[in-house]
Amino acid sequence: xxxxxxxxxxxxxxxxxxxxxxxxxxxxxxxxxxxxxxxxxxxxxxxxxxxxxxxxxxxxxxxxxxxxxxxxxxxxxxxxxxxxxxxxxxxxxxxxxxxxxxxxxxxxxxxxxxxxxxxxxxxxxxxxxxxxxxxxxxxxxxxxxxxxxxxxxxxxxxxxxxxxxxxxxxxxxxxxxxxxxxxxxxxxxxxxxxxxxxxxxxxx
Amino acid sequence: xxxxxxxxxxxxxxxxxxxxxxxxxxxxxxxxxxxxxxxxxxxxxxxxxxxxxxxxxxxxxxxxxxxxxxxxxxxxxxxxxxxxxxxxxxxxxxxxxxxxxxxxxxxxxxxxxxxxxxxxxxxxxxxxxxxxxxxxxxxxxxxxxxxxxxxxxxxxxxxxxxxxxxxxxxxxxxxxxxxxxxxxxxxxxxxxxxxxxxxxxxxx
DNA sequence: CTGAATTTTCAGTAATTACTGAAATTATAG
DNA sequence: CTATAATTTCAGTAATTACTGAAAATTCAG
Numbered sequence: 001x002x003x004x005x006x007x008x009x010x011x012x013x014x015x016x017x018x019x020x021x022x023x024x025x026x027x028x029x030x031x032x033x034x035x036x037x038x039x040x041x042x043x044x045x046x047x048x049x050x051x052x053x054x055x056x057x058x059x060x061x062x063x064x065x066x067x068x069x070x071x072x073x074x075x076x077x078x079x080x081x082x083x084x085x086x087x088x089x090x091x092x093x094x095x096x097x098x099x100x101x102x103x104x105x106x107x108x109x110x111x112x113x114x115x116x117x118x119x120x121x122x123x124x125x126x127x128x129x130x131x132x133x134x135x136x137x138x139x140x141x142x143x144x145x146x147x148x149x150x151x152x153x154x155x156x157x158x159x160x161x162x163x164x165x166x167x168x169x170x171x172x173x174x175x176x177x178x179x180x181x182x183x184x185x186x187x188x189x190x191x192x193x194x195x196x197x198x199x200x201x202x203x204x
Numbered sequence: 205x206x207x208x209x210x211x212x213x214x215x216x217x218x219x220x221x222x223x224x225x226x227x228x229x230x231x232x233x234x235x236x237x238x239x240x241x242x243x244x245x246x247x248x249x250x251x252x253x254x255x256x257x258x259x260x261x262x263x264x265x266x267x268x269x270x271x272x273x274x275x276x277x278x279x280x281x282x283x284x285x286x287x288x289x290x291x292x293x294x295x296x297x298x299x300x301x302x303x304x305x306x307x308x309x310x311x312x313x314x315x316x317x318x319x320x321x322x323x324x325x326x327x328x329x330x331x332x333x334x335x336x337x338x339x340x341x342x343x344x345x346x347x348x349x350x351x352x353x354x355x356x357x358x359x360x361x362x363x364x365x366x367x368x369x370x371x372x373x374x375x376x377x378x379x380x381x382x383x384x385x386x387x388x389x390x391x392x393x394x395x396x397x398x399x400x401x402x403x404x405x406x407x408x
Numbered sequence: 409c410t411g412a413a414t415t416t417t418c419a420g421t422a423a424t425t426a427c428t429g430a431a432a433t434t435a436t437a438g
Numbered sequence: 439c440t441a442t443a444a445t446t447t448c449a450g451t452a453a454t455t456a457c458t459g460a461a462a463a464t465t466c467a468g
Contacts, residue, residue: 019226
């Protein structure tokens, strides 16, 4: 297992990039290797290709598994485990986003929600809560939107993205239709989103 | 400068979260403090509130500045510099996304582009390039979309997000209109996006 | 200019995170 | 079962990153 310069370069880049995220170099490189590999690889092959210790590879794979970014399979007449990356880049993208949301967004959202439940005991806290609420509402909206979008077929999503901001044209159109039709157009989700859940009792 | 438990909690949470990203604990806490603070703070106040050394605060502020997440101002009859976070959460969100794109996406995109320019020298590299191309195309599309969306007014964006996947209804509608109108509906950006720039000469 | 106030830099050190090799555990072929 | 192959764990160590205090540099009022 030695990599071509092309693959080598890709793998090294991902290692560097990985460390800009929370992910460490090792994990980034392992993932990149699996991603470009034509066939599933076993841990020893990975260790050899990347010059890592066998145990390091084991840990890296475990980490990738926790991100749901690897597939595990067995080959006939071979006891070893073989790893590969999902082929569909859209699926990878989605998994990554989901997992990041779970780890980075959800805890923050729940912390904010909790903090907003309590009545502020003074003017200072009132302002702190105000700021927290602004952040909470934005994150919550983005999260809900993301949830929706996640359900779309990659093709639909792709189509939407390629349209770019042109969708706003349809928004305007919608508004006109609403007027014409006397407000009977399909309602947006705006109403649902405006729950008062983050509006605590004001203590003044 | 001592924080209320509410603010304290927020600041600590952000410190933890920061370290899940590339950002370190110190920087996360400083930002959180500025974010909830009612008034701009100088470096000494920050150092005292968070129990960091003055020099650590100086470095943290420099880091935040490089992310364009702080505003700097002066108070009358005071030589010290006062820092604050922008008030508009949408603007913050956008700046953050922009900056992350610049640091994490753009380098990857350009590495991929370069790698896809060269003619593959064998079957293995052909496959590697195929995978790289898939990744490149997805990232490029997402980036272009993001660029577009970034130009929208926060209100429009908010409206779009609240609609969630309902916009797809309009997509379908558009397709029908197209058929009815004999293909004279506004074109999407699909054509522009399908540049052959990442299709290198095949060497076989 | 001068000197005090303020900010930045940086070498040294502390703390954290990454990595290894050896040993323990688990899985499976015979 | 038993023996061996494969994987995981983990204590120790290496490497990296974060933080501090002291000194240098910068800013600015007088």
